[in-house]
Amino acid sequence: MDGRASAAVVERLRERIQKLQAAPRTYLLSLRTQVAGFDQLFPGGAVPLGTALELCGEAASGRTSLALRAVAAAGREGRLAAYVDGPRELYPPAAAALGVDLRRLLVVQPKAPGQLAWTAVQLCRSGAFTCVVLDLTHTGVRLCLAEGKKLADAAFRGGSLLILLTPPESPADGVVRLSTRAVGLSGLEVSVLRNRQGGAGARALIGWESLCPAPPVFRHRRPEAPPEGELGPLHPPYQRPKSGVDRDGGLCRSRPGRDCQLPSLAPSLGLSTH
Amino acid sequence: MxxxxxxxxxxxxxxxxxxxxxxxxxxxxxxxxxxxxxxxxxxxxxxxxxxxxxxxxxxxxxxxxxxxxxxxxxxxxxxxxxxxxxxxxxxxxxxxxxxxxxxxxxxxxxxxxxxxxxxxxxxxxxxxxxxxxxxxxxxxxxxxxxxxxxxxxxxxxxxxxxYESAMALSSLPLAALEEDDSSPLASLGLTTLGEAAALPLGAVVARLGAQGLRALRLSRGEDDTPFTAEALPERIEERISLDWPAEALEPLLFALKTVLDRLGARLAGRKRAAVRLVLTLRLDPAGEAELPLSLARPSAQPKLLLDLARHQLSDLTLDKPIGALWVRVEEHCEDPGQQLTLGDGPTGDAALEVVLSRLCTALGQESLFSARLLDRHRPEGGFAPGAFRPPERPSGLAAEALGPLAPPPDGEASLARPPRLFPRAAELQAELGEQGQILSARLLGKRRRVLAMAGPERLCGEWWTDSPFVRDYYQVHLEGIGPVWLYRDGDGRFYLQGMFD
CATH class of the missing domain: 3.40.1170.60 (MutS, DNA mismatch repair protein, domain I)
Structure with missing residues (x-):
């Protein structure tokens, strides 16, 4: 390459560098969980950073999956996330299946329940973690108003998204509250109970298939919801799948030689077989 | 050479x-x-x-x-x-x-x-x-x-x-030779190496022997002493003694900065990065205090190490002044380096290191971990805790130029596993139909209908150990709760292991 050509290359590189330096920087202000309906509950269509969010609901109402979706969104941006696991129930393989980058997820399991809120405050205030999940389920911890405000303040100062997972019997105070409720087989309902930024009362129905990476194929399904109140006599009202339609659904036979049809339990339980 | x-x-x-x-x-x-x-x-x-x-x-x-x-x-x-x-x-x-x-x-x-x-x-x-x-x-x-x-x-x-050694040495004083070599030549009245180099070889050997010959050859720029590389010490440690016992943080931090600067330079010279260090304070007149310093991302940056140590020291209360201190690198690894990008400065993850250090001190190191997936069939053994070493995040213009990150490894993304897995599976009272299917289960104090069920997924293994297992897993949608994960063990009983929360 002669001198003129190399000078031209240098000049082109210089122009490119100047263009890159002059380009506006992008800053992360919110997280998109990519769960249809959930993001739309917030102004701007995404979960804003710097806020404390409470997901309050019964067990198996989809709170943890929603929180892990937010953690996965942080991981997609190359950010760090932390999960303060009070009940020690987080199952990382499931989190990985939900898209969480486990290399960027710090799991903290304090020994004493009293350290849970303090740990979350430290993680949020540091600003090193974009998303912090505080799981208070099955811990017996109920946050008072002062602790809730301290958590919200830490999230605001650190620019983190703090997600609290609480049971209905011990909700937190001083934070944005969303309730989750399983609605039969269709999915879960998320409703905004309290939000100073507006949007209280908004609801969204989220299908299980948008939360789970591999939604189960139910082979036995009740035809209709039973009436409220006392359960009637138990009958086997399941619809057997039609032959050739759904027989081998689910995970059955995915590993030849090991997954086989389950033998009936009826003889061992003393029940009659037909 | x-x-x-x-x-x-x-x-x-x-x-x-x-x-x-x-x-x-x-x-x-x-x-x-x-x-x-x-x-x-x-x-x-x-x-x-x-x-x-x-x-x-x-x-x-x-x-x-x-x-x-x-x-x-x-x-x-x-x-x-x-x-x-x-x-x-x-x-x-x-x-x-x-x-x-x-x-x-x-x-x-x-x-x-x-x-x-x-x-x-x-x-x-x-x-x-x-x-x-x-x-x-x-x-x-x-x-x-x-x-x-x-x-x-x-x-x-x-x-x-x-080939210019002799000429370069000629103007140097005779004192440039070692004392033993120069003394016989100095007794002859010579003052520079050039004068010594000009002496006839035979005459010098005859009069001064081997010592004179060596001096003459050195003066002429002839030295065949081999270069012997120094062996590096296995332990990387730096220490300093304070002139006066320090009772405040400021003089201690000043001494610590000197020590960490040296330590960082040594690590950088070896192309290594510290993972775990121990700061030892010798108290005056007797006693010692040890402070462990752990890093999430291995680093050899003295500034980052100093921030970490400053945080540890600010939480420390000692009843005696400090007379000396030393820092020892307990664990180190290859330094992956830090790729600087246009518009970015070489700032470290000081905030991350400080908060991890604070949590380690308060909760214990075993309370913080990063999960690593294992290739196990037993669900509760599907992961193991490991050290939290997050990868570097491309920042600044590089992040914008490179675009989105590559997705993480999938793991067992194809399998549906509950986000909540109970540390110990709880036995479940289930009512079965004539075909062996679950009709209802008693959970949280109530009998709940099964709205839908998927499975079984048979997981078995470890037959070569004392605790083999054969389980048939079901995803069961319970009325009023939601989907749960339960299994039927070899004894025919049902156990609740997780919830699709």
């Missing part, structure tokens, strides 16, 4: 001044015991101006300069300090050899990477300057030539070409 000699004039004195800046420009002497008499081994420039000379007794020196500050000279400590200096210089040279107490040779075979031989000398002086030391450098093909030029040359940087 090309060698670079780095001469640090009065290195022990310089080191003392670097560690105690208040001694700068003051008369200072390092004394050693010689046959029961305390004699001056090294003196500072201010002391030399006042007439203090090496070899003088301390009493005589004090008579000349009453304000002379005297400290003990420890050859082992000086050698260790010189060794750490050499390790820091490994960033620009593949090997070094000590010439205690005030110099070292560097292997200059990689000078091309530093912009040539003069560039290598300049880089070496810059590293010394970063440590607070003044130095001179000379590069030649022989050990003696490089050493003599560095010690007695006119310029701070001297580069002697391959």
């Amino acid at each position: 090309r060698l670079c000699y780095l001469h640090l004039p009065r290195f022990p004195v310089q080191r003392r001044v670097v560690e105690t800046p208040s001694l700068s420009k003051k008369p200072l002497a390092l004394v050693e015991d010689a046959r029961g008499v305390r004699r001056v081994a090294f003196a500072s420039a201010a002391a030399l101006k006042l007439g203090v000379r090496p070899g003088m007794t301390l009493a005589s020196a004090r008579a000349l300069t009453p304000e002379l500050a005297a400290f003990d000279f420890s050859p082992q400590a000086e050698r260790a300090a010189l060794l750490s200096m050499g390790e820091a210089l490994l960033a620009i040279a593949p090997a070094f050899e000590l010439s205690a107490p005030d110099g070292l040779w560097l292997d200059a075979s990689a000078a091309a990477l530093c912009g040539g031989e003069e560039g290598l000398c300049r880089r070496a002086l810059e590293i010394c300057s970063a440590f607070g030391y003044r130095a001179r450098a000379a590069l030649a093909s022989q050990r003696f030539t490089a050493r003599a030029m560095a010690r007695y040359g006119e310029r701070p940087i001297e580069v002697v070409e391959v």
Whole structure:
């Protein structure tokens, strides 16, 4: 390459560098969980950073999956996330299946329940973690108003998204509250109970298939919801799948030689077989 | 072989001044015991101006300069300090050899990477300057030539070409030879190496023997002494003693910065990064306190290490002052380096390190981990805790230019697993239909209908151990709760293991 050509290359590189330096920087202000309906509950269509969010609901109402979706969104941006696991129930393989980058997820399991809120405050205030999940389920911890405000303040100062997972019997105070409720087989309902930024009362129905990476194929399904109140006599009202339609659904036979049809339990339980 | 000699004039004195800046420009002497008499081994420039000379007794020196500050000279400590200096210089040279107490040779075979031989000398002086030391450098093909030029040359940087050693040495004083070599030549009235080199070889050998021959060959730039690379110590440790026991944080941090600067340079020279360090404080008059420092991302940056240590020390309460401190690297790994991008400065993850350190101190190191997936069939053994070492995040313009990150490895993304897995599976009272299907289950104090069910998924294994297992897993949608994960064990009972929360 002669001198003129190399000078031209240098000049082109210089122009490119100047263009890159002059380009506006992008800053992360919110997280998109990519769960249809959930993001739309917030102004701007995404979960804003710097806020404390409470997901309050019964067990198996989809709170943890929603929180892990937010953690996965942080991981997609190359950010760090932390999960303060009070009940020690987080199952990382499931989190990985939900898209969480486990290399960027710090799991903290304090020994004493009293350290849970303090740990979350430290993680949020540091600003090193974009998303912090505080799981208070099955811990017996109920946050008072002062602790809730301290958590919200830490999230605001650190620019983190703090997600609290609480049971209905011990909700937190001083934070944005969303309730989750399983609605039969269709999915879960998320409703905004309290939000100073507006949007209280908004609801969204989220299908299980948008939360789970591999939604189960139910082979036995009740035809209709039973009436409220006392359960009637138990009958086997399941619809057997039609032959050739759904027989081998689910995970059955995915590993030849090991997954086989389950033998009936009826003889061992003393029940009659037909 | 090309060698670079780095001469640090009065290195022990310089080191003392670097560690105690208040001694700068003051008369200072390092004394050693010689046959029961305390004699001056090294003196500072201010002391030399006042007439203090090496070899003088301390009493005589004090008579000349009453304000002379005297400290003990420890050859082992000086050698260790010189060794750490050499390790820091490994960033620009593949090997070094000590010439205690005030110099070292560097292997200059990689000078091309530093912009040539003069560039290598300049880089070496810059590293010394970063440590607070003044130095001179000379590069030649022989050990003696490089050493003599560095010690007695006119310029701070001297580069002697391959066949020009004799000419370069000719103007140097005869004192450039070692004392044993120069004394017989000095008795002949010679003053420079050039005069010695001009003597006839046979006559010198006949009169002065092997000693004269050696002196003559050195004067002519002929030195075949091999270069022997110094072996690096396995333990990476730096220590410092405080002149006065420190009762406040500020003087302690000042000493700590000096120590961590050296430690960081040593690690950088070895291309290593610290993972775990231990800061030991020796209390005055007795006792010790140890502080572990753990890093999430291995680093050799002194600033980051200092931030971490400052945080640890600010939470520490001691009932005695601190007389000395040392930092030991307990675990280190290869330094992956930090890719700087346009518009970004070399800032570390100080916030991350500080919060991890704080949590480690308060909760214990075992409470913080990063999960690592394992290839196990047993669900509860599907992961193991590991150290939290997050990968670097591309920042600034690089992040914008490179675009989104690659997705993480999928793991068992194809399988549906509950986000909540109970540490111990709870036995479930289930009611079965005639075909063996689950009709209802008692959970949370109520009997709940099964709205839908998927499965079974048989997981079995570990038949080669004492605790084999065969389980049929079901995803069951319970009325009023939601989907749960339960299994039927080999004993026919049902157990609730997780929830699709």
